[in-house]
Amino acid sequence: MTTTKTPSRSILKRGALLAGAATLGIGLAAGLADGALKFDHPAFAQPIQLSGVQTNLPSFADMVEKVKPAVVSVRVKIKGDGAADDDGQGSLDDLPPGLRRFFEQQQQGMRGARPERPKAQQAMAQGSGFFISQDGYVVTNNHVVEKAAEVQLVTDDGKTLNAKVIGTDPRTDLALLKVTESGNYPFVQLASGKPRIGDWVLAVGNPFGLGGTVTAGIVSAQGRDIGSGPYDDFLQIDAAVNRGNSGGPTFNQKGEVVGVNTAIFSPSGGNVGIAFAVPASTVEQVVAALKKDGKVSRGFIGVQIQPVTSEVADAIGLKDAHGALVAAAEKDGPAAKAGIKRGDTIISVDGEQIKDARDLSRKIAKYAPGSKAKIMVWRDGKEREISFEVGRQPAA
Numbered sequence: 001m002t003t004t005k006t007p008s009r010s011i012l013k014r015g016a017l018l019a020g021a022a023t024l025g026i027g028l029a030a031g032l033a034d035g036a037l038k039f040d041h042p043a044f045a046q047p048i049q050l051s052g053v054q055t056n057l058p059s060f061a062d063m064v065e066k067v068k069p070a071v072v073s074v075r076v077k078i079k080g081d082g083a084a085d086d087d088g089q090g091s092l093d094d095l096p097p098g099l100r101r102f103f104e105q106q107q108q109g110m111r112g113a114r115p116e117r118p119k120a121q122q123a124m125a126q127g128s129g130f131f132i133s134q135d136g137y138v139v140t141n142n143h144v145v146e147k148a149a150e151v152q153l154v155t156d157d158g159k160t161l162n163a164k165v166i167g168t169d170p171r172t173d174l175a176l177l178k179v180t181e182s183g184n185y186p187f188v189q190l191a192s193g194k195p196r197i198g199d200w201v202l203a204v205g206n207p208f209g210l211g212g213t214v215t216a217g218i219v220s221a222q223g224r225d226i227g228s229g230p231y232d233d234f235l236q237i238d239a240a241v242n243r244g245n246s247g248g249p250t251f252n253q254k255g256e257v258v259g260v261n262t263a264i265f266s267p268s269g270g271n272v273g274i275a276f277a278v279p280a281s282t283v284e285q286v287v288a289a290l291k292k293d294g295k296v297s298r299g300f301i302g303v304q305i306q307p308v309t310s311e312v313a314d315a316i317g318l319k320d321a322h323g324a325l326v327a328a329a330e331k332d333g334p335a336a337k338a339g340i341k342r343g344d345t346i347i348s349v350d351g352e353q354i355k356d357a358r359d360l361s362r363k364i365a366k367y368a369p370g371s372k373a374k375i376m377v378w379r380d381g382k383e384r385e386i387s388f389e390v391g392r393q394p395a396a
Helices: 011-036 060-072 097-113 280-295 310-315 332-336 357-365
Strands: 072-079 122-132 139-141 148-154 160-169 174-179 200-205 213-224 235-236 250-251 257-264 275-279 303-307 325-327 345-349 370-379 382-389
Touching: 011 382, 060 200, 060 250, 072 139, 122 200, 139 280, 148 174, 160 280, 174 280, 200 257, 235 257, 257 280, 275 280, 303 357, 325 332, 325 357, 332 382, 345 357
Parallel strands: none
Antiparallel strands: 072 122, 072 148, 122 139, 139 174, 148 160, 160 174, 200 213, 200 250, 213 235, 235 275, 250 257, 257 275, 303 325, 325 345, 345 370, 370 382
16 A cells, blocks of 8 residues: 655863853852952851752652663674775766776776775664563564674673574664573563653654663654654654664553654754654554564555545535545455455445544555455445455565
8 A cells, every 4th residue: 555645072062161161250250349348357258059959850860760660772793794995985977087097907906916806795773672571572673683694782791692583664764673592681571551742751762873872852742753654653753763762662651562662863963863763552553463473463454545625525526624635546455355445435434434544554554454344435425335355465
């Protein structure tokens, strides 16, 4: 189914020092003025006292102390294909003839002066993850471990554990790992309900390979579609998330995982306060399937769909703009076999109203391949109920 549709550290330090010097200067001036006014009394140093300080701001220290041991750094060795051009310089075809000959001669001389590099190379990748069971199952992102030749986990206390990939789901960018060494591992639970917009959350992970790092923020939005696929349903948070945080958990104040940090929006590649996490409800479903079968099997209807705008709704006689307009039915697909055709508007599945095209994708995906479903379509100004057998979605 398809839906149409630094500044440098030295400068920072210098600025901080200048700001500190300015503050000190103000303090000295204030002290001199105070002394000038009270010259008949000896001067004594007084502790700083602030009035009006808020005392109801949360401290996450107790919760962090409990959940942080369940978060791990994920280190991955990726086997390369060795297909890059010699010396990583790329093609010389775009160079002027004189420069091209010069570099070609240099490369020929260098090949004669040293042995060829081996074709197979290994790259390293890093991310985050967290234990979800006492026996060593770990959740992370698919993009952290895809093409992995070897996976290691580094725990909060510095211990290194070997792990294997149990299964991955590229469509939700989730992966399930299992520690190869038996043990009794600290683990955290997935939240049973969605957080509210404005709730406090904590992101814990391995940014830039630094190891266990905790940042705090709030839930900024829900149900975000960032264009990564038909099942986008991300939480948006403003806790600092950077490279290396991928696969790490976002916690609520109860210490439950409400999401798995997956992506950030950033023009610069660094944190700008817009991060996206796969919600716990999706994680729970995907992990259960991966643990059972090593893959996720989703229902498939076999149509290309478009949103129903208010203009489209008026044109076809729908009272409200809802549902998914069928642009094409895949030949010999489940929908075509059931009699669904181009121009139909799917308005409900088994009695549940379809809000939009993306909602249809999600609802059908939850059905097991081979199961039966009843679809209500709007055709020629009337509702028609059609029974069909859910197909199996092709592999990503």
